[in-house]
Amino acid sequence: MADKAAALAAERAYLYTKDLILRGELSGGQLISEGRICGELGVSRTPVHEAFLRLDTERLLALSSRKGAVVLPVAPQEARDVLETREAIESTAARRVVADGGPAQEVLSRLRANLERQEEYAGAADVEAFVEADEEFHSSVVAASGNPIAVHFFGLLRDRQQRLRHQLLGIRPGHLAVVLDDHRRLVDRLRALDAEGYAGVLSVHVARHQGAL
Amino acid sequence: MADKAAALAAERAYLYTKDLILRGELSGGQLISEGRICGELGVSRTPVHEAFLRLDTERLLALSSRKGAVVLPVAPQEARDVLETREAIESTAARRVVADGGPAQEVLSRLRANLERQEEYAGAADVEAFVEADEEFHSSVVAASGNPIAVHFFGLLRDRQQRLRHQLLGIRPGHLAVVLDDHRRLVDRLRALDAEGYAGVLSVHVARHQGAL
DNA sequence: ATCGTAGATCTTGCATGCAACTATGCATGC
DNA sequence: GCATGCATAGTTGCATGCAAGATCTACGAT
Numbered sequence A, B: 001m002a003d004k005a006a007a008l009a010a011e012r013a014y015l016y017t018k019d020l021i022l023r024g025e026l027s028g029g030q031l032i033s034e035g036r037i038c039g040e041l042g043v044s045r046t047p048v049h050e051a052f053l054r055l056d057t058e059r060l061l062a063l064s065s066r067k068g069a070v071v072l073p074v075a076p077q078e079a080r081d082v083l084e085t086r087e088a089i090e091s092t093a094a095r096r097v098v099a100d101g102g103p104a105q106e107v108l109s110r111l112r113a114n115l116e117r118q119e120e121y122a123g124a125a126d127v128e129a130f131v132e133a134d135e136e137f138h139s140s141v142v143a144a145s146g147n148p149i150a151v152h153f154f155g156l157l158r159d160r161q162q163r164l165r166h167q168l169l170g171i172r173p174g175h176l177a178v179v180l181d182d183h184r185r186l187v188d189r190l191r192a193l194d195a196e197g198y199a200g201v202l203s204v205h206v207a208r209h210q211g212a213l
Numbered sequence C: 001a002t003c004g005t006a007g008a009t010c011t012t013g014c015a016t017g018c019a020a021c022t023a024t025g026c027a028t029g030c
Numbered sequence D: 001g002c003a004t005g006c007a008t009a010g011t012t013g014c015a016t017g018c019a020a021g022a023t024c025t026a027c028g029a030t
Helices: A009-022 A034-041 A045-057 A078-099 A105-124 A127-144 A148-167 A173-191 A195-212 B009-022 B034-041 B045-057 B078-099 B105-123 B127-144 B148-167 B173-191 B195-212
Strands: A061-064 A068-071 B061-064 B068-071
Touching: A009 A034, A009 A045, A009 A148, A034 A045, A045 A061, A045 B045, A078 A127, A078 A148, A078 A173, A078 A195, A078 B078, A078 B148, A105 A127, A105 A173, A127 A148, A127 A173, A148 B078, A148 B148, A173 A195, B009 B034, B009 B045, B009 B148, B034 B045, B045 B061, B078 B127, B078 B148, B078 B173, B078 B195, B105 B127, B105 B173, B127 B148, B127 B173, B173 B195
Parallel strands: none
Antiparallel strands: A061 A068, B061 B068
C-alpha cells in the first residue's frame, strides 16, 4: 500500500483530489483535468496522473483516454448499494467473530471505549465527532474478523458513504441517541455469541441510515 | 475504468504482470522491479510504474518507496477470506434479486444457457472451460442485483480466487457434476423467490470449494 | 574475525518534452 | 440554413533524464 505520509507528491495529489470529490466541491459530471490539480498543488503532471488512475479504479473518477476525467456522479441507488454491501460485509464479519469464540478481550475494550466516546459526543450533539466514532465502531467489528479483504472493501465503502453524507445532507442530532443505542445492542449480541441477532440489529440499524438519506 | 484494449502500454503492463502473479510464475515474497517488466514488454518505466501502483491497490503487490515491489504471498487464510466474502456478496445479491420480484427473463435465459454449457463441459471433463462457466454463472447472479459496487468487488475476488486455484491445485473432474447440481439448485431457488434457500445452498456450495482447497 | 564506513549500484519519485488523439470553432461550399 | 473540412487548442500517453533514498560490497581499523 502507498505510504500514508503526505510527503510523496502522488499521495498528496490523491488525497487532495479525493477530498475534493468526497466533500462535493467537485460535483458529479464535472470535468477536471490533471493540469488544474498540478497548478493547485505545485507538482508536475506525473503524480497527479497517478492519483487520477487510482481514483479511477475506485470508481470516483472516470478517465477517458486523451479526453479527460469526469467526476462520476452519485448514482441514484448509490446509498442503497453502499449500505447493502456494508451490511453484507459486517454481518459476515460478526458471524466469523462469533464462530471464532467471540470477540477478544482487546476488541471488546476497544468497542466499549468507543461507545463511551459516542455517548460523550451524542451528549454534546457533536455530529461530526460522532460520525467518526460511528465509522470506527463498525470498522472495529470488521477488523476483528481478521479478514483483510473485508477490511479493504469496508474502507472503500467508507469513502463512498462519506461522499453520500456530504451530498445528501447529514444526520439530525436527535438521532444520535438512537444510533448509539443500536451500537450498544450490537456489542451485546457479539458478547452473547449471537451472530444472527447481530445481523438482525444491524439490518434495522442500516435501514435507519437509509431512511435518513 | 481503463480501456480493455491492450493498445495502451499501461494496460498491457497491468495485464501482463497480473497474469504473472495470478498464474503463480511470480510466487509470494519474490521481489520484482519495474525494469524487468520494461525489458520484457519493450516499454518505458512509466506505464509499468502505473501498472504496479494498480496492483498495489489490489493487494497483489506491495510497493515500498524506492525499495522495490514484492509479490504479496498468499495469506494462510486467503481461501477462507475470499470464499467467505464472495458468499456474503452473492447471498446479498440474491436477496436483492428476489426482493425486486425475481430474476428478469433475460437473466434467467442467460443462467439456463450457462447451465447447458456447464453440462457440456462437465460431460467432456473440460475443467478449464467449466471453471470459466462457473465464474460466469455466479457473476451473472451478482450482476442481476444491479449493484455495481458488488459487481466490482466480486471481480476483485475473482482475481484472487484464480490465483488460489493456480497455487493450490485445481478441481477434480469428478466433482464437476456435484457443482453443476448445486448451480441448478441455485437457479431453482431464485425462480422460487427463495432468497434464504439460495443462501443456504450457496453456503454448502462454497464449503465444498473450501474443502477442495 | 568483526565491525564500521565509504563508495558503487540498484531502486523508485518526479519533472519535462514530445507525440497522438479529441473536441471545438470557423470558414467554406452547397 | 446546413453540412463539411480544416486549423487550432486542449487533453492525455509515454519516453527520457535526473535526483534521492536504499542496499550491497569492499576495505580498513580494531
